[in-house]
Amino acid sequence: MHFADSLTLATREKSPVCVGLDPQLGKLPASLPKTPEGVLTFCKGIIDATKGIAGSVKPQMAYFEVLGWQGMKVFWDVCDYAKKQGLLVIADGKRNDIGSTCEAYADAYLSASSPIDALTVSPYLGSDGIKPFMERASRNDKGIFVLVKTSNPSSGELQDLPVGDETVHEHMAQLVESWGAQQLGTETSLSLVGAVVGATYPEELKYLRTLMPHIPILIPGYGAQGGKAEDVKFGFIPDGTGAIVVAARSVIFASNKDDWQDAAKAAAEKMAAEIRAVL
């Protein structure tokens, strides 16, 4: 199934909540070992607890890479497990390169046999750093999410620079729309090319939705970073799809005691209800 159709289905059947798997060793539940095995147990437990509520999970690659190759083995095990539990798997790697190197990244994460459904990518290199990902995604029913306006305080240093009458991130949004407009789903007018826009910039999100009518938006920054349901609602298209909202710390580390799974489930349910209430 085309990635945009899968994303729409997951949003309708469950919710736009995307659980960010950011397994920082130091924050794992007290009962789990602070090892790659502990990370695997933790991620599986969070997936089990939230899979009935969230349509997708977003493993953050840095927290697996920091554990060396053993961490990468756990990363792939987590992606496999999430996929088998019926979740869309969005690998947050913000990869970016050109030519045959970009193709290698695309083959690494968006091959036909990969359990990963979509990869985040960083756009500084221009379309040479995007097209190989799009080509693999198109062939293998996968997607990408291109950084447009990120949730962090310093995102404006580059992304808000004025380019004529617009900003760099607005210009980037129009590039993303132009890349994605030819790659729409069969059941939706959304593309396999998505964008990342932070919940911490609600005014920009509202305007960027108008610049990118065909682009699914991945919205980080909910919860611990300060984004609220009112801030993310303008990322959606009128039928209530077209955006997924990530929460990591506020869900996965809701408790570090023995009730960590119940607490994660409750936090995900609360978030899904908050978003449902504003759509």
Next chain:
Amino acid sequence: MHFADSLTLATREKSPVCVGLDPQLGKLPASLPKTPEGVLTFCKGIIDATKGIAGSVKPQMAYFEVLGWQGMKVFWDVCDYAKKQGLLVIADGKRNDIGSTCEAYADAYLSASSPIDALTVSPYLGSDGIKPFMERASRNDKGIFVLVKTSNPSSGELQDLPVGDETVHEHMAQLVESWGAQQLGTETSLSLVGAVVGATYPEELKYLRTLMPHIPILIPGYGAQGGKAEDVKFGFIPDGTGAIVVAARSVIFASNKDDWQDAAKAAAEKMAAEIRAVL
């Protein structure tokens, strides 16, 4: 030793040549298996052949990641081996993220015990995506190379956008100089913060050197991508240091027959001589 001092020393004692380790399976010498073990044998063989000529190697992470966690195990083995052979190791991962995630990437690659000396990073997120890397680099005698003007044809789509009287990449260059100017070596006026500027844009390289007087420049695009010695000479500072020039395919795949090591050595020697002739 401060990274900028190590880089200067390696350039003086050997050369500014940096061998790009891009071990595409399909291009390995015919005699080697197309497996992670074959990649390890190949990379060690290239290191052995060129370590007397090149001051540094640049393993390209995508070609290891595409082999799964087994590839990442080989990546770390290659970095360990290169370090033990006295080479500076520059991991080309173009990592980028914010907050605790950026710290995890920094810990993954620039920890005190890592065999990696420097990491390439992508700047779309602004200083939030740079400072954690700088902090680890400063503490552990490591470096970073920030993408400024990349070697690919589409690099201008974002990097050449006009921002007032300058371009995005010129603006970025000034940010990089401002980040790096406080982090200079003890034996050199160069910083632990470096920049990536492609050999395929020699006019830009010449101007960017003036905007970034304290910044070591990593110059890709030599050889197979079309860059020549005349194109890279303006990346150096007057004493003949301050830049390293990467060649990957033209060196490592100089032959795929049994003479692959001799051919790689000869290609690296030719490149070092070409650059020496113009400095």
